[in-house]
Amino acid sequence: xxxxxxxxxxxxxxxxxxxxxxxxxxxxxxxxxxxxxxxxxxxxxxxxxxxxxxxxxxxxxxxxxxxxxxxxxxxxxxxxxxxxxxxxxxxxxxxxxxxxxxxxxxxxxxxxxxxxxxxxxxxxxxxxxxxxxxxxxxxxxxxxxxxxxxxxxxxxxxxxxxxxxxxxxxxxxxxxxxxxxxxxxxxxxxxxxxxxxxxxxxxxxxxxxxxxxxxxxxxxxxxxxxxxxxxxxxxxxxxxxxxxxxxxxxxxxxxxxxxxxxxxxxxxxxxxxxxxxxxxxxxxxxxxxxxxxxxxxxxxxxxxxxxxxxxxxxxxxxxxxxxxxxxxxxxxxxxxxxxxxxxxxxxx
Numbered sequence: 001x002x003x004x005x006x007x008x009x010x011x012x013x014x015x016x017x018x019x020x021x022x023x024x025x026x027x028x029x030x031x032x033x034x035x036x037x038x039x040x041x042x043x044x045x046x047x048x049x050x051x052x053x054x055x056x057x058x059x060x061x062x063x064x065x066x067x068x069x070x071x072x073x074x075x076x077x078x079x080x081x082x083x084x085x086x087x088x089x090x091x092x093x094x095x096x097x098x099x100x101x102x103x104x105x106x107x108x109x110x111x112x113x114x115x116x117x118x119x120x121x122x123x124x125x126x127x128x129x130x131x132x133x134x135x136x137x138x139x140x141x142x143x144x145x146x147x148x149x150x151x152x153x154x155x156x157x158x159x160x161x162x163x164x165x166x167x168x169x170x171x172x173x174x175x176x177x178x179x180x181x182x183x184x185x186x187x188x189x190x191x192x193x194x195x196x197x198x199x200x201x202x203x204x205x206x207x208x209x210x211x212x213x214x215x216x217x218x219x220x221x222x223x224x225x226x227x228x229x230x231x232x233x234x235x236x237x238x239x240x241x242x243x244x245x246x247x248x249x250x251x252x253x254x255x256x257x258x259x260x261x262x263x264x265x266x267x268x269x270x271x272x273x274x275x276x277x278x279x280x281x282x283x284x285x286x287x288x289x290x291x292x293x294x295x296x297x298x299x300x301x302x303x304x305x306x307x308x309x310x311x312x313x314x315x316x317x318x319x320x321x322x323x324x325x326x327x328x329x330x331x332x333x334x335x336x337x338x339x340x341x342x343x344x345x346x347x348x
Contacts, residue, residue, distance in 0.1 A: 030070025039067035050334035073256035080307030088288030116171035125187035131174035163244030188247020229311020237311030
């Protein structure tokens with residue numbers, strides 16, 4: 001038996017045993033209410049998901065309407081893969097500054113040493129066409145990821161050097177869309193390296209400071225992480241503190257900051273990152289990570305992305321035609337997409 005096969009068997013047994021040991025419990029929305037009463041009524045009528053702390057925002061070109069349960073517009077939430085949208089905006093910024101071009105190869109900026117992935121373009125990475133997998137396929141990394149489902153841990157504790165090593169080992173299938181955290185992280189680190197900064201500093205200098213997003217950051221320790229979130233079964237989850245993978249899922253933000261970002265996009269700032277470039281999965285189109293889909297129940301389109309970590313879910317959706325947007329943040333790892341999409345569709 002190979003080492004990798006042995007690891008897989010051990011992990012499978014651990015996960016099976018862990019499934020018996022972890023006892024879910026019911027989680028209900030906090031009773032404390034903040035913000036707009038009308039939006040609170042909408043939550044009462046339409047939110048069917050698991051809940052604990054929840055924050056909901058409706059955004060117009062010149063208006064912001066908040067409603068929270070156990071949270072407000074300043075509360076911190078892990079935003080998971082919504083971080084990719086920040087990285088997409090940083091790509092647009094780097095192109096604007098003349099630092100990179102979409103057809104630049106990622107091996108120009110990172111020491112990939114001729115690995116297959118080195119010839120992937122920045123556009124390939126931003127549109128999930130790089131051929132990289134969702135997560136590392138190295139046996140020990142796979143084992144670590146599975147074991148974190150048992151101990152509520154962080155599955156992405158990797159450095160930038162670890163990320164580069166993983167990307168060098170994984171490639172294939174380029175030319176077809178395949179969602180990749182590895183590719184998204186690689187793009188963000190390449191842009192930061194080109195600018196001569198760490199990704200957290202690059203994010204802060206190029207995007208957060210200009211937009212006054214003072215409640216958004218990349219945590220590096222437990223002390224500056226968001227409060228613990230919960231699995232859908234009610235288990236408290238460790239924060240996902242990320243270094244190498246920060247551009248793909250390591251950002252902490254607030255509803256207030258995400259609303260300011262959405263409002264800036266509604267006003268036309270950075271919209272080149274939203275414009276669809278390629279076909280994606282399930283009939284969607286994709287720009288710089290931002291997805292474009294039909295907005296259910298309407299004849300309009302929605303530009304959007306969601307995110308998830310062990311204990312959080314997030315969603316930002318924009319209706320560019322109506323100049324409306326929504327933000328939904330939850331500290332429970334249970335879907336908020338359906339509610340958020342309906343909320344956006346119901347805005348006139």
